[in-house]
Amino acid sequence: MKKLILNSLLLFLSIGTFAQNLTIETCQEKAKANYPLVKQYGLIEQTARYNIDNANRGYLPQLTLSAKATYQSDVTTIPAFLAPKNPLTGVAYPITSMPKDQYQAVLEASQLIWDGGLITAQNKITKAGAEVEKQKLEVDLYALKDRVNQLFFGMLLLDEQLKQTDILKNDLQTNYNRVASLVSNGVASQPDLDAIKVELINVDQRVSDINNTRKTYTIMLSALTGLEITDKTELRKPETDLSILNETANHRPELNLFDAQAKFYDNQKSLVTAGNLPKVGAFVQGGYGLPALNMFDPSFAGFYIAGLRLSWNISGFYTQKDNLSKLEVSKKTVGIQRETFLFNNNLITKQQRNEVEKIQSNLKSDDEIIGLRQNIKKSTQSKQINGTSSVSDLIRDVNAENQARQLKSLHEIQLLMNVYQLKNNINN
Helix, strand or coil: CHHHHHHHHHHHHHHHHHHHCECHHHHHHHHHHHCHHHHHHHHHHHHHHHHHHHHHHHHCCEEEEEEEEEECCCCCCCCHHHCCECCCCCCECCCCCCCCEEEEEEEEEEEEEECCCHHHHHHHHHHHHHHHHHHHHHHHHHHHHHHHHHHHHHHHHHHHHHHHHHHHHHHHHHHHHHHHHHHHCCCCCHHHHHHHHHHHHHHHHHHHHHHHHHHHHHHHHHHHHCCCCCCCCCECCCCCCHHHHHCCCCCCHHHHHHHHHHHHHHHHHHHHHHHCCCEEEEEEEEEEEECCCCCCCCCCEEEEEEEEEEECCHHHHHHHHHHHHHHHHHHHHHHHHHHHHHHHHHHHHHHHHHHHHHHHHHHHHHHHHHHHHHHHHHHHHHHHHHCCCCHHHHHHHHHHHHHHHHHHHHHHHHHHHHHHHHHHHHCC
8 A cells, every 4th residue: 555655656746747847859759659640650560461471371382173064066086997896796896985065173282382582572572662651651750840849949938038028027017116106206297107007018918918829839739749738837948959060960761761762662673573583383183073084984083183383474574674674763763852852951951050150149149238238227217217318218228128138038949949950950
């Protein structure tokens, strides 16, 4: 009982910790596992296994049962002058001819000895085709990462906006209280106080809009990942790992898809070649019919035949060269598609690296701008107290400082988002 309570407590604590520290990697993994398309993995493997099992049954003995009943207009007979004669009487022995109605039932068992590698080639094609389907699925599932990134960083940006808006509200509230004191002392007028009140109301409206937008993002991310994400869920801001800027290797799933497609065409070439080779097998026939093997025995009898069989469809060589050439063209087309993908992907990578460097440069000056805006605001506050500056000037400078803080928060989230877009672009 104590063990059960302890396990339940640990589970509860782990859930609580998870709910308060949701990472982008967790969201990506859960989104992939939760996506309905992932169930297709099992179906692809099952289909491939069934096809391989069916192909391998070609190595088992094959049984064929056939029966026929015929009536023919004429049968083979031996002329009377060829019939042997009785040496005593000189009269020819009567020879019974085959009946015109004939019946036969045959059961044949055949065993493949060599098929030119046809079944092996079919199995390789099946596996290669299944791998192509899996890689297509990987490409489709990989697109989920970008959707998760957009939602996750969108929520982080909204959280930062809420923090900065809260700072703005506190700043406005402080100035409101100060101006209210001046109004009560007759130093400031009521319209000055109303102007700050309007800004406070605008801030509340902005907070409401941000919360509503975040709620929408929360619902979408919950649906995508299958996790229970609420307004209380805290998103863990990723570390800014700039080592990705020096990464050159590309691990996108599209490259694996191109490799799988090229391998598929290579296996198809093997299938074409194997299909044009001779096939060797052994067989045994057992039957019962009228006539049997003795055509001159007009009664039902059993029989059997055993032997080897060679079959070779030589006409397949007529089209083999063209078929192999078409497959080679298809493989080259895949190679061109691969080169085109890498070319476009490299362009996007360069663009993203430049964007990261630009945001880094902007961040270096953001703190300086915020410091200057703070100084300007403080100066305006002093002037407003002394009556040399208006409340409108104060509100303008308070908002300017807030905008500088908002811009820095935007640049920080943009830097993280572009780093992860770069990671996503090369699958690192």
